[in-house]
Amino acid sequence: MADRVVIDPLTRIEGHLRIELETEAGAIVKAWSEATQFRGIETILKDRDPRDAWAFTQRICGVCTAVHAVTSITAVENAIGATPPPQALLIRDMIMESLAIQDHVIHFYHLHALDFVNVANAVKADPEKTLEFANAIGSTWKGNTVQRFAQVRDTVQGILDSGQLSIFTGGYWGHPDYRLPPEADLMAVAHYLDALEFQRSMIRIHTVFGGKNPHPNFLVGGMACTIDPNRSESINQVQLGDIKNWIDESVEFVKTCYIPDGLAILGVYKDYFDIGASSPNYLAVGLSGTAYPGDPNDNVQRSPIKPGVIFDDDFSKVLPFDPALVSESIASAWLTYPDGKKTLTPDIGETEVDYSGPTPPYEWLGDDDKYTWSKAPRYDGRPMQVGPISRVLLAYAQGHPRTVEIVNGAAESLDISLAQLNSTAGRTLARAVECLISAERLAEETFPEFVANLKRGDISVFDASRWAPSSWPKEASGYCFAEVPRGNLSHWVTVKNGKIDRYQCVVPTTWLSGGRDEEDVMGPYETSLAGNGKHPLVDPSQPLEPLRTIHSFDPCMSCAVHVLDTDGQELQVAES
Amino acid sequence: MTYSLDGWQEPTFAENLEKAGVSRRDFLKFCGGLAAAFAAGSAVMGSVPRALAEPTDGPVTADDIAQALDSVTKPVVVWLQLQECTGCMESVLRSGGTTVEDVVLNLLSVEYNELVMAAAGDAANSVLDKINEEPHILVVNGSIPIKDNGIYCCIGGESAESVLRKSAKNAEAILAVGACAVFGSVQAAKPNPTGAVGVDQIIRDKPVINVAGCPPIGEIILASVAYILTHGTTPKTDAEGRPLFAYDQRIHDSCQRRPHFDAGQFVRTFDDEGARNGWCLYHMGCKGPSTFSACPIIQWNMHTNWPVGAGHPCIGCTEKDFFDRFTPLYNRLPRVPGLGIEATAEKVGLGMVAATVAGVAIHTGVTAIRKGAGKRAEAATPLEAFGDIGAESAAVLAEPEVASDDVTATNDSGKVE
Numbered sequence: 001m002a003d004r005v006v007i008d009p010l011t012r013i014e015g016h017l018r019i020e021l022e023t024e025a026g027a028i029v030k031a032w033s034e035a036t037q038f039r040g041i042e043t044i045l046k047d048r049d050p051r052d053a054w055a056f057t058q059r060i061c062g063v064c065t066a067v068h069a070v071t072s073i074t075a076v077e078n079a080i081g082a083t084p085p086p087q088a089l090l091i092r093d094m095i096m097e098s099l100a101i102q103d104h105v106i107h108f109y110h111l112h113a114l115d116f117v118n119v120a121n122a123v124k125a126d127p128e129k130t131l132e133f134a135n136a137i138g139s140t141w142k143g144n145t146v147q148r149f150a151q152v153r154d155t156v157q158g159i160l161d162s163g164q165l166s167i168f169t170g171g172y173w174g175h176p177d178y179r180l181p182p183e184a185d186l187m188a189v190a191h192y193l194d195a196l197e198f199q200r201s202m203i204r205i206h207t208v209f210g211g212k213n214p215h216p217n218f219l220v221g222g223m224a225c226t227i228d229p230n231r232s233e234s235i236n237q238v239q240l241g242d243i244k245n246w247i248d249e250s251v252e253f254v255k256t257c258y259i260p261d262g263l264a265i266l267g268v269y270k271d272y273f274d275i276g277a278s279s280p281n282y283l284a285v286g287l288s289g290t291a292y293p294g295d296p297n298d299n300v301q302r303s304p305i306k307p308g309v310i311f312d313d314d315f316s317k318v319l320p321f322d323p324a325l326v327s328e329s330i331a332s333a334w335l336t337y338p339d340g341k342k343t344l345t346p347d348i349g350e351t352e353v354d355y356s357g358p359t360p361p362y363e364w365l366g367d368d369d370k371y372t373w374s375k376a377p378r379y380d381g382r383p384m385q386v387g388p389i390s391r392v393l394l395a396y397a398q399g400h401p402r403t404v405e406i407v408n409g410a411a412e413s414l415d416i417s418l419a420q421l422n423s424t425a426g427r428t429l430a431r432a433v434e435c436l437i438s439a440e441r442l443a444e445e446t447f448p449e450f451v452a453n454l455k456r457g458d459i460s461v462f463d464a465s466r467w468a469p470s471s472w473p474k475e476a477s478g479y480c481f482a483e484v485p486r487g488n489l490s491h492w493v494t495v496k497n498g499k500i501d502r503y504q505c506v507v508p509t510t511w512l513s514g515g516r517d518e519e520d521v522m523g524p525y526e527t528s529l530a531g532n533g534k535h536p537l538v539d540p541s542q543p544l545e546p547l548r549t550i551h552s553f554d555p556c557m558s559c560a561v562h563v564l565d566t567d568g569q570e571l572q573v574a575e576s
Numbered sequence: 577m578t579y580s581l582d583g584w585q586e587p588t589f590a591e592n593l594e595k596a597g598v599s600r601r602d603f604l605k606f607c608g609g610l611a612a613a614f615a616a617g618s619a620v621m622g623s624v625p626r627a628l629a630e631p632t633d634g635p636v637t638a639d640d641i642a643q644a645l646d647s648v649t650k651p652v653v654v655w656l657q658l659q660e661c662t663g664c665m666e667s668v669l670r671s672g673g674t675t676v677e678d679v680v681l682n683l684l685s686v687e688y689n690e691l692v693m694a695a696a697g698d699a700a701n702s703v704l705d706k707i708n709e710e711p712h713i714l715v716v717n718g719s720i721p722i723k724d725n726g727i728y729c730c731i732g733g734e735s736a737e738s739v740l741r742k743s744a745k746n747a748e749a750i751l752a753v754g755a756c757a758v759f760g761s762v763q764a765a766k767p768n769p770t771g772a773v774g775v776d777q778i779i780r781d782k783p784v785i786n787v788a789g790c791p792p793i794g795e796i797i798l799a800s801v802a803y804i805l806t807h808g809t810t811p812k813t814d815a816e817g818r819p820l821f822a823y824d825q826r827i828h829d830s831c832q833r834r835p836h837f838d839a840g841q842f843v844r845t846f847d848d849e850g851a852r853n854g855w856c857l858y859h860m861g862c863k864g865p866s867t868f869s870a871c872p873i874i875q876w877n878m879h880t881n882w883p884v885g886a887g888h889p890c891i892g893c894t895e896k897d898f899f900d901r902f903t904p905l906y907n908r909l910p911r912v913p914g915l916g917i918e919a920t921a922e923k924v925g926l927g928m929v930a931a932t933v934a935g936v937a938i939h940t941g942v943t944a945i946r947k948g949a950g951k952r953a954e955a956a957t958p959l960e961a962f963g964d965i966g967a968e969s970a971a972v973l974a975e976p977e978v979a980s981d982d983v984t985a986t987n988d989s990g991k992v993e
Binding site for chain 1: 694768887
């Protein structure tokens, strides 16, 4: 007889996710992924000025801040025909890439690490041995000192002694599957704190260009920040110097701290390369930080890898990406399509809220066919993984040299095969790999290109020709595909008589957290937990193992749930 | 690089304070506030214990501190996240003044916060149930969708409203942090599909401190909490519940570009000469004249910059219903003498009333703006703060403006299209 386990709230993620499980003999046999928050932002966009849409859609998520805004302005520009100058695009690239770094670091240290790191065990560590451990794993991070490790140990000891554990209250510190030696735990806790300082510092790249973070400001047609080497009120050498430092800090932190920590921790939990295999299909349109106006297949010059998909874990074959093969199932969602249909392509979908769940408070949702606010996107009828794992695999399969080099190095040091990347640890490893690639691209390509342009006198950041609504077509549609921290994101907009007629977002966490389709095929979260009946859950009161697996996707639930325009109509996928 | 690896992680709370150079007087005041706020049971109304009430100067030792702190424990915090985007917690992580490390490890015991807490599921809910029974500080991010029995945001199988009410019951201070918690924000924008409302529309029997902004500056969020610890009381607020220490100034009055407004130097198109020279963004739709916030003073991300400093008009995110009242974002604020603080600005600066009224269509949002701002204007806005307006600005401002409800009506340069 199966035992039922509910994890709600599933913490250390963005937003509200509920996971329901059935377990037998210490293994998960059934899983339901349930989005329990709905906001309706697309409804709210109807009839507004399309130049404002970025400010609304940016508020879909404050963790992956900026990415919805960039995707929105790119989609609107695609619709109205605005052409942002190259320097504006490079500024956006710098914002996207720096966010990709910061977001991955926050995820690893502050959202994911406590799945593997036992804070209470850190006090048993000897600071000198901790330094030896750090050296042994190749961590050359400048924060590694005996004095520092002693301070952190004493801080943790003080918290434990006080009996007031703050954010560590109720953690699973007695769980038998915390495996790191005390020195690794202490080092990781110290790096947890260092990572807070790091992200706070380097994200100021956003503040220079967008005035603030979270939620920097953007502009349809370019950027609002001016650049001019010879004016004090424009971005000049003073800010360039700061940005250069923050980028250098990023490369340093990722190289000397994040990557060695990731490899060391995953090395101890190596069986997680055989746990948590999810849907064997992958989709990406480019490397992290890419944002294409219109069909991504027409825009490949800005990314070293092409849009593509991989099916059935066959990493030797990359198939071309066709936007027309995207559909969305509402079989498990509290939504309806007309005529009782369960799946429609986005271009003709009409969706209405149809809540059939229990009135809260409730105990269990999984007995009903419908159990979530999230749709279940499918590509060619298949559930797809998106995010770092998909981008890394597609880059690897296309022979992107730096990806191949880093992945091969990591696989060798961990003694794993490429096939094992479809796993809990594989997704976490791919995120670290991608973070390094993003930092290096920012340091070696994007920022230098921006500076080189500036040197040539290119200071234009705004296309004013399409600013006035009178310059727009009476009706126009546009879209943007982007690669953001959690995966593939697209925004679709139709502008009519100067106002938004339709707006839709297709979001990474929807791809991943969506539930079963009408064929009863589970979504990627569900598959990772219940795909083979072998995922461990030793003690249902301490669901550490499924937390590891779900966190490996980096859920962003506020992004996941979206639907409806005011007429209850799903937005058309427009050809442009 | 500006960050250092020390300075906050001393072994004990006492040594942290000592290292930070806390004087005896300040420390005793701090302890008095703490004791009054928490050990004495009633968070904000207690008196300072006698033993701590007679401060003397001189360096304070760790022993003094330890002894004094014997009688108090760290205040317990419940930090809820309801219908929102997590941007407010991200802003907290960015604070460089009082840092999140300070707050979480040294100053407070933040025992429930979904973004950072170790526990999940039942373990997390047990923690919450336990703290809810004890005195605590409640911080809330996110709005409460009350439509359709609360189905649009459920946590642990309960509606957001139920979660909020349970945590508010024994809360000794309640802080609504961020535009969503203050008034519903983006999801409450028309047509507000989920019936999203702010905390003070649910919790009516206790004062709610409204830390406004989308998100608020991280330093302001944590200073709002630390204020309670330092002063033993919640911060003084304006008529909308916003702490005066961060919301008593209009952006327009503290703006680095204000001299250009006074001199009549305006950006007319993004990236024009004026933009590159840092001129005033009023004509690009800046909501600074109607927005109360310390953005220009405190700035963002460790004093790096702020929105107007980066060339974008203020979108007014600390003001109620800004997603409806202040949009379209790039339309110039309506200028209607006689009806609100913008009008007051012109009256004071130009010394004319009737002349500028003529021919001005009344924007439908004005009434709403006045409702929000009127109380403050009476209570806290010093009229002299507007100062003098130069002749060129006076001329520009005296031009009649067309009402801007229609997106095609006014745009760049305020021209009719």
